[in-house]
Amino acid sequence: MTLFDAVQLGEIALGNRIVMAPMTRSRADEDDAPAAIAVEYYRQRASAGLVIAEGAQPSPTGKGYLRTPGIHSDRQIAAWRTVTDAVHAEGGRIVLQIMHVGRIASHLNKAADAETVAPSAIRARGQIFTNSGMADFDEPRALRTDEIPGLIAEFATASRNAIAAGFDGVELHCTSGYLPAQFLSTGTNHRTDGYGGDAHGRIRFVIETLEAMAAAVGAGRVGFRICPGNPFNDLHDDNPAETFGELLAAASPLGLAYLHLIDVKNRQVDSLALAKSVWQGNLILNESLTRDSATQLLEAGTANAFSFGRPFIANPDLVHRFRADAPLAAFNPATLYTPGAEGYTDYPAVEG
Numbered sequence: 567m568t569l570f571d572a573v574q575l576g577e578i579a580l581g582n583r584i585v586m587a588p589m590t591r592s593r594a595d596e597d598d599a600p601a602a603i604a605v606e607y608y609r610q611r612a613s614a615g616l617v618i619a620e621g622a623q624p625s626p627t628g629k630g631y632l633r634t635p636g637i638h639s640d641r642q643i644a645a646w647r648t649v650t651d652a653v654h655a656e657g658g659r660i661v662l663q664i665m666h667v668g669r670i671a672s673h674l675n676k677a678a679d680a681e682t683v684a685p686s687a688i689r690a691r692g693q694i695f696t697n698s699g700m701a702d703f704d705e706p707r708a709l710r711t712d713e714i715p716g717l718i719a720e721f722a723t724a725s726r727n728a729i730a731a732g733f734d735g736v737e738l739h740c741t742s743g744y745l746p747a748q749f750l751s752t753g754t755n756h757r758t759d760g761y762g763g764d765a766h767g768r769i770r771f772v773i774e775t776l777e778a779m780a781a782a783v784g785a786g787r788v789g790f791r792i793c794p795g796n797p798f799n800d801l802h803d804d805n806p807a808e809t810f811g812e813l814l815a816a817a818s819p820l821g822l823a824y825l826h827l828i829d830v831k832n833r834q835v836d837s838l839a840l841a842k843s844v845w846q847g848n849l850i851l852n853e854s855l856t857r858d859s860a861t862q863l864l865e866a867g868t869a870n871a872f873s874f875g876r877p878f879i880a881n882p883d884l885v886h887r888f889r890a891d892a893p894l895a896a897f898n899p900a901t902l903y904t905p906g907a908e909g910y911t912d913y914p915a916v917e918g
Contacts, residue, residue: 567865569857569860570582571583576735578734581658581659584888585618586618586874587852588737592631592634593905598639599642601645603907605652606911607910609652609655610883611878612652614878615885616660618737619662619663619733623665624723627680628668629671629675632696633903637727638724642731644731646733647731654732660734662735662736663737663738663739663791664728664736668684669682669684669688669745669748670694670799682704683707683708684708685745686706686756687706689706690703692799708757711759722779729787734787736788737789741792743799743800746775752804752805753800753803765808765811768809769809773813773816776788776790777820780821780822786822790825790826791828792825805834814845823847825848825850826852827869828852829852830853850869851872852872879897880894880898897913
């Protein structure tokens with residue numbers, strides 16, 4: 567078994583086990599639709615067994631960062647269709663990550679009538695880039711209990727929109743301090759209703775959202791991404807081993823396509839050991855992997871597929887380079903989030 571062998575993740579057939587991780591690149595247009603240049607960006611990387619496209623907001627409320635795409639308008643759906651058509655024409659498979667940022671937002675980046683909401687009215691420490699420069703995160707409004715079913719329905723609608731746009735599936739973003747992670751974590755969820763309190767209550771939003779997405783497009787086309795203990799965007803949980811143990815135990819029977827695990831080492835939890843002991847489905851593993859380390863993990867039966875983020879930025883032909891044992895190019899961090907082709911579609915293939 568090698569990284570270049572095919573694998574089936576739920577209803578999604580991958581030609582190899584090398585996955586392109588979702589990466590925000592901040593190049594959407596003024597209507598929060600992927601710009602025309604995104605077609606070439608994703609087409610260039612379609613040799614990945616699976617491309618996980620950058621996080622897209624399910625509604626205007628879910629937007630946080632400047633120039634990030636959505637999947638809630640007809641224009642956005644049509645623009646994403648040009649991306650998926652290009653990937654499929656190259657023989658690739660592509661899913662869309664659904665990303666609601668919750669409190670990690672500024673009104674300066676949102677539509678005038680789009681609120682910033684979260685499980686609890688706790689402002690995140692830190693700042694976010696806007697057209698006016700760096701700005702403090704908004705203080706969010708705490709969601710009412712009666713609003714939550716409607717919010718979950720937004721994720722289901724976004725999933726249907728993604729399939730209408732030609733995606734092969736969807737991935738729920740459950741880390742990096744965004745809304746699902748805010749529900750999961752004790753530091754951001756101080757609710758006293760059924761969506762807060764102990765771990766059973768705090769996982770409820772994520773489980774109900776996964777169930778709704780699965781009902782909308784089929785469980786075999788739904789994955790989710792986690793990073794237990796990740797402190798990014800002012801996130802804290804008192805006991806991530808307990809929280810994510812409960813989450814994975816509840817999610818395992820749903821028949822989802824995969825779990826996408828960012829295995830960041832921390833003192834509170836051994837994420838990989840936890841996932842291996844609780845999760846019963848397919849596993850995509852991520853975090854600073856190389857071709858050789860991924861191969862060793864595959865041979866050990868640790869995961870079904872392996873995702874690579876930044877190596878795919880500067881190496882659109884990463885699968886070919888891995889196969890040929892060719893050197894990898896380094897990406898330019900200064901152009902990660904800048905508009906235009908530079909640092910986006912101008913990295914050459916190894917053949918030149």
